Every structure is written in C-alpha cells, then in structure tokens.
Amino acid sequence: ILNVEQSPQSLHVQEGDSTNFTCSFPSSNFYALHWYRWETAKSPEALFVMTLNGDEKKKGRISATLNTKEGYSYLYIKGSQPEDSATYLCASPYSGGGADGLTFGKGTHLIIQP
C-alpha cells in the first residue's frame, strides 16, 4: 500500500499572492504522479500527470515539479484568483499497469480571499 501525503491540509491565500503546496510519496517503485483540482459539487479535474524526475509542467498560472528521487512534488499557483479556490489532490498509481488504481493524498484545501 502506498502512502501519499499532502501538506498543508488547508491554506488561506490573499488574492494576487502566489502559493505552493506539497505532495510526498514513496520514491521506490515510482510510476507516475497525478494532480487534480476538485471544486465542491464538481468532478475532480485532471491538471497534470508527471512521470520523469525533474519534470516540470505548466497550465496557465499553475505549474508542478517532480522529484522522484526524494519522493515529492510541488504545485505552484502564481497570482491566485478566487476561482483557484478548490481542493488540490495528488495521487500515485499502485503499479505501472494500465488498469492501475490510484492512491490519493488527503488534499490541500485552498481558499483565496479577495
């Protein structure tokens, strides 16, 4: 069983400020790291799937980095906006097979204050 941890559990950020939070995972038998954005009453939305050590991905004001050797990923949000308020989940698959189930972290609940 994988242990995926996220910190902090919740975060209040002033509109316009930049922020980041962490996902940690076992560095052994690593296959991939997923980030999702989940707004209340909606479906979790895929942000990034990262597989290579040192990978950096970007989607608008959101970016993510991956360190598979030390077992962590950072998600960065630049110039936070109220619409960024959501729970951000990271997850890693049990195995490299196509039908792999994901182990999720508990999420970071981000609140952007106007």
Place this chain on the structure above:
Amino acid sequence: EPEVTQTPSHQVTQMGQEVILRCVPISNHLYFYWYRQILGQKVEFLVSFYNNEISEKSEIFDDQFSVERPDGSNFTLKIRSTKLEDSAMYFCASKREQYGYTFGSGTRLTVV
C-alpha cells in the same frame, strides 16, 4: 468536452438494502474505475475494469460489491446489504491508456 456521467447524484437507502450506482464512461475509453471518499477521509480506490473483467480490486472491494458493464456503455457498482459505513461519495472514472483519468461528479450514498 466529453464527460463521465453518474446517476443518481444522491441516493439514500435503508441499511441492509441493495443499491446500484450508475456511470456512463467516455465512449472511447478503455479502463473504468470506482473510487469512494468517506467524509473527511482520503479518496480510496475500489476496483478497475478492463476488457470486460475486473483488473484490480482493493481490500475494500469484498463480496458485498460487484461491478458490471452490461451493455457496452453503462458501468455499474452494486452494493449488497448496505451498512452505515458504506455512506460515502462514490466516484466513477475512465481513461484511455497513458492519459489521466476523467472523473464523474460522484454519487453521494447515505445509508440510514
């Protein structure tokens, strides 16, 4: 953009009853999943389904649970003899190989 559709959005059932949660995955996706989140806890993997059979299942997915893809479009999760602790948000997801999952918006199951 294609969506994964789940029905109903909220289901209330008596303890001991059977429930069927329904999902319509994205039509050209090959892998199908059920996850659940008990309030305040992590999202947990239940089962994956590929090529008309279960590929992987977690220890949560015991004999109380079953999945079916009866007609090539719907993907259902049946929970027999529901217990109070089965109350959770149940998410369906699908994907093509090598891409991220697409999740449905969930069915909130309340067992009373």
